[in-house]
Amino acid sequence: MEQKVIFLDTVHPILEQRLTELGFNCIDGSEWTFEETKSKLKDAFGIVIRSRFPMNEDLLANAVELQFIARSGAGMENIDEVYCNSREIVLFNAPEGNRNAVGEHALGMLLSLMNKLHTSHQEIRKGKWDRDGNRGVELDGKTVGIIGYGNNGRAFAKKLRGFDVKVLAYDKYKSGFGDDFVMEATLEALVSKADVISFHIPQNAETIYFANQEFFDALGKPIFLLNLSRGKIVETAALIRAIDTGKVSAAGLDVNEFEKSSFEAFFDDEASIPENLKSLLHSDQILMTPHIGGWTNESYFKLSNVLADKISDWWLERQP
Template sequence: MAKKVVFIDTVHPVLWDRLSAAGYNCIDATELKKEECVTQVTDATGLVIRSRFPMDEAFLKHATELSFIARSGAGMENIDISYCEKRGIHLHNAPEGNRNAVAEHALGMLLSLFNHLKKGDLEIRKGIWDREGNRGIELDGKTVGIIGYGNNGAAFAKKLRGFDVEVLAYDKYKTGFGDAFVKESSMEEIQAKADVLSLHIPQNEETKFWVDTAFINAFAKAFYLINLSRGKIVRTSALRKALNEGQILGACLDVLEFEKASFENIFSSDMPDDFKFLLESDKVLLSPHVGGWTHESYFKLSDVLADKILGEG
């Protein structure tokens, strides 16, 4: 009997095609409600997910034959990892698939913020020709601090090689990665030297709201913040305070504290004041959690997952 894989979220069809060719029975549950998915997973060998709903014990206990969960993306915070470890359920993610997209997006946001590209474009469209008000600053000569030197952090460092910048990187769980282009550093050195700080770490109990007022005030210089990791790593009230006081000069945010499982529902009538501040601030550049979501990465995410699933057998 063919092993059953239930696709709970929509991903690039290459994953379906490659698993089907290998003899798996692929089931499309992308349009089913959560309760309906429960009936589909009872005899499933694998699940393919993104972020539609949490993979918690209450849901996974119904999947008694489950061998693996494949997450199209890098973050695993919507999966009960400890429960899966107890059950022996293998977890696959695909940070290799979107690391280049994240790195290019981070660099694009930073250069756009430095050169007021959004502001200048909007003003010209309104008939305003303000050269002095849109005078930019250069990345050249700056010190860029990267926290988290996994797939995404390393890819961002690689993109910075064409600029005359000093790149410092800190990773609590990794050593020995320094080379001619990046200096392996301590958190203290980054806080002493960074002009730009880029976050590339997962969201977990340790990192949730890690970037708060105390964290920000530990930096010797005012700096620019880039966050393409997870929104709840940065406490927005602390970011708002730092922007108002000049400790943070500007922020590039692809992710927000206020995101919900279905990202489109982030806007509501009871929008928090801190979120309204971000929307109105010309010191903040926003994008809708698409840093790793290019046409190329959409394919690569699924292709990487197929490699991992089929390689495991």
């Protein structure tokens, strides 16, 4: 029987190439509408997705032959894992594929914020030459707190090894990961001691608005905040208040809680932009990027190649 793998998003061609070599029939469904997709999944053996459609029961109930879903990325919040587990649909993701890119992006954002590269560049373009107003802060000697010590948190810690910093890491679901450079810490200790706090956790019911008013009130000193995980980890209103009160010196946001597939549409009608988003856009203490922390030329290949490795291992183990 022919095993069809439907590609609902565009990914690096190495994945299609390697799956074809394994004998799968790879079909491009990246231009299908949601309704078209529902009608064409009946005999799908596998699905490859980034984030175009939610992988929920409404969609997947039509894929009666489905055996696996492969997500080109790390986060799985757009996949109904409970439903998939109930049907024994195997789920693959590829956090190994973009962890280095995330680590580099986090470090770049931090150094830009601490040295005011983003604001001084804009000032120079407007003809303003202000050295004293753009005096920076050095990273050496600081304490960096990493919340979430999976692939991305660990990658960021690795990038920090070239600096004379103390690294504290907290992970609710891991222990025993401390080493000669990274010190395992409680959340309370990290929040009270850190000069920099970087989020690398998944978005789920436990973590939405992790950085809320209570979190910022508990800070032991003003911090530089980084969020390269998911937008709703940080409550924007609470962050704005923390900046206004001096609890947060500056924040680097690769993601934000207003992010969605139609994010660009906000800028077609300024009146539709939420007030809190306007505050982010107009603040010199905020550096934003459009969710590109793990989006490099190299990671584009690695994400698909990692998925190919995982699917290949799984498939070959199933063979008699």
